[in-house]
Amino acid sequence: MTEIKKHQYDVLVVGAGGAGLRAAIEASASGLSVGMVCKSLLGKAHTVMAEGGVAASLGYVDDRDDWKVHFADTMRGGQYLNNWRMAELHAREAPECVLELEAWGALFDRTQDGRILQRNFGGHKYPRLAHVGDRTGLEMIRTLQDHGIHQGIKVHMECTVISLLKDGDRVVGALGYEREKGRFQLFECRAIVLATGGIGKAFKVTSNSWEYTGDGHALAYEAGAELTDMEFVQFHPTGMVWPPSVRGILVTEGVRGEGGILYNSERRRFMFDDIPDLYKDQTADNEEEGWRYTQGDKEARRPPELLTRDHVARCIVRQIKEGRGSPHDGVYLDIAWIKEKLPKAAQHIQKKLPSMYHQFKELAAIDITQEAMEVGPTTHYAMGGIRVDPDSQMSTLPGLFAAGECAAGLHGANRLGGNSLSDLLVFGKRSGKHAAEFAKENGFGQINNDQVEEVTRQALAPFERAGSSDGESPYQIQYDLQEMMQRQVGIVRNEEDLLDAVEEIGKLRERAGKAASPGNREYNPGWHAALDLPNLLTVSEAVAGSAVKRKESRGAQAREDFSEKDEAFSKVNVVSYKGSDGEMKIESREIPEMGADLKQIIEEMK
Amino acid sequence: MATATFRIWRGDQQGGEFAQYQTEIDEGMVVLDAVLKIQAEQASDLAVRWNCKAGKCGSCSAEVNGNPRLMCMTRLNDIPLQEPVTIEPMQSFPPLKDLVTDVSWNFQAKKKIKPFKPRAPEPDGTWRMDQRDVDRVQEFRKCIECFLCQDVCHVLRDHQLHEEFIGPRLLVYSAALEMHPLDSEDRLDDLANAKGIGYCNITKCCTKACPEHITITDNAIIPLKERAVDRFYDPVRRLFRVLAGG
Numbered sequence: 038m039t040e041i042k043k044h045q046y047d048v049l050v051v052g053a054g055g056a057g058l059r060a061a062i063e064a065s066a067s068g069l070s071v072g073m074v075c076k077s078l079l080g081k082a083h084t085v086m087a088e089g090g091v092a093a094s095l096g097y098v099d100d101r102d103d104w105k106v107h108f109a110d111t112m113r114g115g116q117y118l119n120n121w122r123m124a125e126l127h128a129r130e131a132p133e134c135v136l137e138l139e140a141w142g143a144l145f146d147r148t149q150d151g152r153i154l155q156r157n158f159g160g161h162k163y164p165r166l167a168h169v170g171d172r173t174g175l176e177m178i179r180t181l182q183d184h185g186i187h188q189g190i191k192v193h194m195e196c197t198v199i200s201l202l203k204d205g206d207r208v209v210g211a212l213g214y215e216r217e218k219g220r221f222q223l224f225e226c227r228a229i230v231l232a233t234g235g236i237g238k239a240f241k242v243t244s245n246s247w248e249y250t251g252d253g254h255a256l257a258y259e260a261g262a263e264l265t266d267m268e269f270v271q272f273h274p275t276g277m278v279w280p281p282s283v284r285g286i287l288v289t290e291g292v293r294g295e296g297g298i299l300y301n302s303e304r305r306r307f308m309f310d311d312i313p314d315l316y317k318d319q320t321a322d323n324e325e326e327g328w329r330y331t332q333g334d335k336e337a338r339r340p341p342e343l344l345t346r347d348h349v350a351r352c353i354v355r356q357i358k359e360g361r362g363s364p365h366d367g368v369y370l371d372i373a374w375i376k377e378k379l380p381k382a383a384q385h386i387q388k389k390l391p392s393m394y395h396q397f398k399e400l401a402a403i404d405i406t407q408e409a410m411e412v413g414p415t416t417h418y419a420m421g422g423i424r425v426d427p428d429s430q431m432s433t434l435p436g437l438f439a440a441g442e443c444a445a446g447l448h449g450a451n452r453l454g455g456n457s458l459s460d461l462l463v464f465g466k467r468s469g470k471h472a473a474e475f476a477k478e479n480g481f482g483q484i485n486n487d488q489v490e491e492v493t494r495q496a497l498a499p500f501e502r503a504g505s506s507d508g509e510s511p512y513q514i515q516y517d518l519q520e521m522m523q524r525q526v527g528i529v530r531n532e533e534d535l536l537d538a539v540e541e542i543g544k545l546r547e548r549a550g551k552a553a554s555p556g557n558r559e560y561n562p563g564w565h566a567a568l569d570l571p572n573l574l575t576v577s578e579a580v581a582g583s584a585v586k587r588k589e590s591r592g593a594q595a596r597e598d599f600s601e602k603d604e605a606f607s608k609v610n611v612v613s614y615k616g617s618d619g620e621m622k623i624e625s626r627e628i629p630e631m632g633a634d635l636k637q638i639i640e641e642m643k
Numbered sequence: 644m645a646t647a648t649f650r651i652w653r654g655d656q657q658g659g660e661f662a663q664y665q666t667e668i669d670e671g672m673v674v675l676d677a678v679l680k681i682q683a684e685q686a687s688d689l690a691v692r693w694n695c696k697a698g699k700c701g702s703c704s705a706e707v708n709g710n711p712r713l714m715c716m717t718r719l720n721d722i723p724l725q726e727p728v729t730i731e732p733m734q735s736f737p738p739l740k741d742l743v744t745d746v747s748w749n750f751q752a753k754k755k756i757k758p759f760k761p762r763a764p765e766p767d768g769t770w771r772m773d774q775r776d777v778d779r780v781q782e783f784r785k786c787i788e789c790f791l792c793q794d795v796c797h798v799l800r801d802h803q804l805h806e807e808f809i810g811p812r813l814l815v816y817s818a819a820l821e822m823h824p825l826d827s828e829d830r831l832d833d834l835a836n837a838k839g840i841g842y843c844n845i846t847k848c849c850t851k852a853c854p855e856h857i858t859i860t861d862n863a864i865i866p867l868k869e870r871a872v873d874r875f876y877d878p879v880r881r882l883f884r885v886l887a888g889g
Contacts, residue, residue, distance in 0.1 A: 078692070079750065080788055081700045136769060142759035142823065144777050144784060151771030169781065175699065176784060186750075187758045194747075217739055246694040280671020286697045396697055399716050401671070512683040556688030559655065560740040563687030 041212075041221045041489070046072035046191070047476040048469070049211060049226040051198050051253065054082030055174075055458065056441025057232035058181035059465025060472065064230070065188040067473040072224060074193045074213060076248045080182045083234050083246065083442075084461065087174025088289035088392065090156055090166025091462070092455035093131035097148055098155040099335060102163040104128040108635070109642035111456060113315060114160040114345050115420075115449020116592045116602075118266065118610060121631045122427035123447040127456070127463050134462035135167050143180040145169055157294045157331060159343040160453040162319065162642075164333070171289050171390045177458060196222060198252065199568055200492040201229065201260040201437065202484055208260055208437040209482030212492050216565065219558025221493055225484060227476035230430075230468045231257060231423065231439040232461075236270075236576040238515070238569075240416035241523040244276055244287040250569040251576030253443035257423045258575055262432040263614045265626070266445045267421035267576070268583035269593040271452055272528050274349035276415025278367035283400045285415040288370065288393060290454045292410075293342040295389050296331040297372040298324075299353070300409075301361040307368075308341035311352055316344055328378065347451040347593045350414040354528050357413065367413035373406055382406065414528055418457065419576075420448040420593060421583070424612065430468035436475060436482075440468035450592020499554035499567040508553025511567035518545050518573060526581045531597045532588075538581040546574050575621075582623045583611040647719065648727040649677055651689065655740045662686075663727065668719055674730065675703050675714035678742070690741035698854060701789030705742050706731045711791040711852040733794040746790055752809050756838070759820055760828040776824040783819035783863055785855045788812065792849035792859060798842045808839035811849035811859050818863035821870070835871040840864070 048064040050057045053075035065071045075082065094107040108128035112119055135153070139145065145167045146154040155164040169176040186192075195216040202210035202223075211224045233253030237245025258264055275288040293299075300306050312320050320341050321327040327340025342349065353368050363369055372390070376382035383406035387394050390405070397403040397410060422445035423432050430438045441461040448456065502508040521541050525534040549571060554564035589603035590596050609625040616622040631639075647668050650661040664681045675693055682689040693703040696715045703714040708722065708729050722728055736744035764770050792811035798804050809817075817834055820826055834840045847860045857863070 077694055077702065078746070081694045081702050083695075085700045085787075086695050086697070139770065140761055140764075142761070142820075142826075144772075144780055144823070147772055147774040147777055151773055152769070169784075172699070172785065175787065179784065183753075183758065186754050194750075246696065246700075248694065281669055282672045282676040283697075392699065399698065400673070400718070510683070510687060512687065516683075554687060560690040560743055561688040562682060562690060566687075 041223045043223045044072060045225045046070045048228050048472045049224050050230045052232035053079055054234055055084040055177055056461035056465035058185050059462055060230045060232055060440055060469035061190045062185050062188055063466045063469030064473040065190050069473050069476055072191045074196045074198055076197050078194050079192055080178055084174045084178040087458055088171040089158055089291040090168030090173045090455050091135055091458035092165050093135040093167060093459055094165055095132050095153060097152040099163040102165060105638045106162050109639050110161055112639060114451050114453040119449030120427050120446030121635055127447055130463045131459040138180050141180050141184040143176055158454045159290055160345045166455040171291050171392050199496055201256050202488055203260060204482030207435045207482055210484050212489055216560050225481055227479050227481055228436050228472040230472050231443055232441045233443045235419045235442045237416050239522050239573050239577045241519040242285040243416035244285055251572045254422055255572035255575040257432055258615055260434060262434045263424040263612050264579055265424040265610045265612045267579040267613055268587050268611055269420035269450050270580060271346055271418040271593050272350045272414040273417035274346055274353055274414055275370055275412040278411050278413045279365040288412050292372050296375045297370055299342050300369050301356045303361055307356055308352060312341050345451050350528060351595055353414055363411045365411055367411040369409040370412045371409035373408055418452055420452050421445050429471035430464055438468045438472045440464040499552050499564055502553035503555040507551055509548055509551050511552040511570055514545060514548050514552060514570060522577055529595050529597055530584055535581050535585045542574055542578045578621055579613045583613060586611045586623050647724045650727045650729045652731045653741050672719050673715055674707055674717040690743045692743055701787030704733055704789045704791050711795050713789055713854045716854060735794045735800040748805055749790055752813055756817055757828050757830050759826055761825040762827045770825055772824045780819050780822050782857055783815045785857060786815055787855060791852045795848040795852045808842040815859055815863045818867055831871055831874055834867060835875060840868055840871060
């Protein structure tokens, strides 16, 4: 058997973005030993990319806001497919979680009277997003990281988990490898929190980095846990489109929150042309009112650019498809126009959106204080993920917890901007707390050495294939998958393309079995890419298969062949799991009836 | 499509050499795009760190034609391509493989700096802060921990004084803590002694290298030096110490 380094922790956290860090801090606070594993260096996870802000109904800018409004906004944004208990807990607990960060050193932008400043964002009724210019995620991850390193957490950087280990039904460990030398690492633990983030790398145009290959989703699925809502992939409406090498990089919604407008090649503000009924009463019907809203006028309604992301993305796609796009297949996003309204507009933009200014200046040679940006949709976030208990965040497997993007439930069919940063705080904390409680009540399990041996054997197979004639580059297989997913499982879908995609994924899986990695085990990205492939294929199959199952258009799922909402699908979540025959099973599950008190809140806020 | 040549350092702790690669380049490409293209098409085991590809995570630091750069923010059309483009790992840290270096020292050294300690909150459990006071510290908190400032610092790069000096990144971190409107910890003794702030001779190489344009020397290091000088070398205080028999 290959040499394996062993570690033992009461709680193991996989992933060190906001959710993982918050979970580790919480588990550690209960006096247990905590290990944290992350694919990259500490502080580089995708949380760092979050720009706009963290949603919490602190009510500092508009005192009409409270948890009930936030709850109703989140449910409306998710088209009522959300796990309503998670939406309730999230709305109730987000404010205290944000204040907790301040006590750990986070420095948010301030109001005139010295409190935390909050900004407008799509789908949020009141200004609700605590922020730091447009680098809120960096502030949050650094605060959690700098606090976390003093809490006795053992961090394993540049280490990737490739399999969960079970003792009966219970998850009792994990096997991974560290990048530097390629040595295997065995983690024995009483409880595991998965906080591995998203699946963006299944698509060609994405704001996600190389890491987001659906590891947590696939690890949980392979171990026998259930995934849910996988058909709902959020395409953020505004990614960069030019030059080609930066296509997909995020342009924060904060640009629109600060007054940025979308228009087409005819200079028409097309968002005014299509306002969904659900939002008619809350949306401005003229440009002047929209502008006043972005400048804090409490009587004004929000401009249609700040409708939910699913809707804005689809409107942009329609403009491009119908020939009214910009030269590089996008539309225009313009913040420079505010100079008509504000003195010193250029300085104002640089202060409010410093990293956007910097990003466009350096990567596209465009000065956003003077000219419009070209933007188009980019794969951004997975609403779907591991199915968890809303209170404890435990998956359907004992001892396995999940939090942040890799868990599902809070966002339903569409996530509101700002709700992911609050999600990772609220449910990172909860998962850490409950994993610690589970660990206190349960001892270490038995590690199955046969399973360990089999996993390591398979993991080393790409090296053996390096010399063989039919060995294939893992990069090429990944590229072909991304092209196919973008084309067939993208923003607008239909049955034929989806079924074909499922078949294509089967063929790609065969090719992945031949992925070959020349070189040795030391820091070998080709090998790492080969090991990520099966995860990408699993989540891709779940996305395509669940999209077939949901024969309607709702939230982030838009079907050409079922272009309307269907009442029958308004009461179900789509669940995927590994059947006893090894094949993926996909079925509908009824959403439990919401309590009368929450129903009443939704009615009142309509 | 045009072609360009890249000389990339390939090797590990034992040593290495430059390997030459030719690849096609497209409009708007950055150095990291070229490296990833070479990795995907010609050298699948070429080791490189990267994440966000938008200058926000600070993973892809390297030396491009001798300049400390984030590869993801260095456009090829800003570099002369008639000559091969040389890409090397950062030189202040031990090489691991190819463009990847062992930066773990930065994390260990950070852990030894006294953490944030807030003053007591107001009766409602929160704090009021003025935006002006926050602004000053936010400049330091923009740091993406790319460690390019550590890479170009003579004290670390040429003199390898990693045990005695924490370097510009961690002085910026210390300044952010020291000037935090809520912080009540005292780190000056430590900075003057264990953290070696005196080693910095203000050549401002770090400020020039910073991709986030943090004014490291003027706004972070010099004020910290002044505070240390005030406390330890102020003649009035020295006199007072002598009179007090200290």
